[in-house]
Amino acid sequence: MQVNQPSNIIDRVIALERELATVRKKVGLSSAVIARGGLTLVDDSYIKVTDSDGVEILYVGPDAEGKQRFVLRREGGATLMYTAGSAQFGRDFWAMTDSTGRIIVSDNAEVGVGLARPWLPLVLYPKFTTHTYSDDPALGETFAYMDIDTRQLSGETTLWEGRASVSHPWVTIEGVWGASVNNPNVTYRLRLDKTEVGSWDASNLEVSRKGRFSVAEFVGRDWVPITLTASASGSGAIACQVLACYCM
Template sequence: MQVNQPSNLIDRVIKLERELSAVRKKVGLSSAIISRGGLTLVDDSYIKMTDSDGVQILYIGPSPAGDQIIRIRREGGAPVLYTYKAPNFDGQFWALTDGTGRIIMSDSAEVGAGLARPWLPIALYPKFTTHTYTTDPGLGETFDYMDIDTARLSGETVLWEGRASVSHPWVTIEGVWGRSVATPNVTYRLKFANTEVGSWNVNSGATGGRQGRFSVKDFVGQDWVKVTVTASASGAGAIACQVLSCYLQ
């Protein structure tokens, strides 16, 4: 009586291993624990997670354009957090969104420093008493903005001041500027830490308007930065200087 050849047993083991390997490929990795070391993905590999409906909830890897991106979505697919290559700039920005997809916080791809959203206000406070008419009662107190007699300006004079923690690379200021009485020439300046970041001339009747954007990139990350609005004028009369808002953006 002849005994089974060992080669037959070896063939059966090889066949079983192949079948087991095929089953593993179909089933996938159900769970894993890495106690030391880590998992490294190379050559544009990616991580993707979908929910029970097949909606992609997480994606980390290359975009169709070849940029490395992150996408996190809510149940149903609405965005939560993502990185994106801005079309007109070299860098990426990250964005956090609300339930409608509206960006509520993001950094600046344009500058590469500081936030882009949300805009944050800088509180400014007047350092002057508004002009009171005493020589011409016919003018009355009819202006709905603050102004100052040019005789009270000693060269370049600080009219508004505040403090800011600079988190954005740009600033815009809105207010009422220009002449309120007679025809003085006036120059306004916005300063951070006594350094001029922007200036504007309004040698016409008082009018509302926004000034900027002015770059404050060099101040990003600094706290308690002194922010001032100054005015200097030539010629007798009065000038408007009413700050309505000042935003880091």
């Protein structure tokens, strides 16, 4: 009876291991289960998932500049969610998009706190009844904007007020400002929790947008009081019609 030498068995095992390694390289990892611990990728490794058509659906890893990025795409390749760096502001940000690629939700890379999109309205309610020199309530007239007789103002007077959960670092307001009867001068002030965040003067009647005013210190606070005040010098009436107020 012929007996194989141990060296031959070792050679055959080595050859078999080499063949198995070659097969693994060609086939790849079809499935895996990690019961404990985890998977760590080092030295700018990446994870990429493609669908059956070869379209990249998920990518986690370095971009062309070596910065770590996350990209999730819809079926067909349209972007759904991603992270990116802002060259203008030097901060990373995350964003969710609709099927056209338009950003619908993102954080703020400029300031580093709060949201950038979507803009959210701040609802303000009037605390006065419009009535000027020329008004006659009995006539039931309709006016293009709200205004108030300067004689109804007691120094700096709150004309609009609301409450808000502040989610963005900026606020802007648009409305009708300035004199509506005669030529009084007026100063408007926008306050959050009694802190003035912006002010502007107006003499001539105008429809304009004021701001952006910084409200970054209020981000994350709920039920923040918001007031719009006016103070005027001279007789007549002033316009104070809020058209919109946005966190942005």
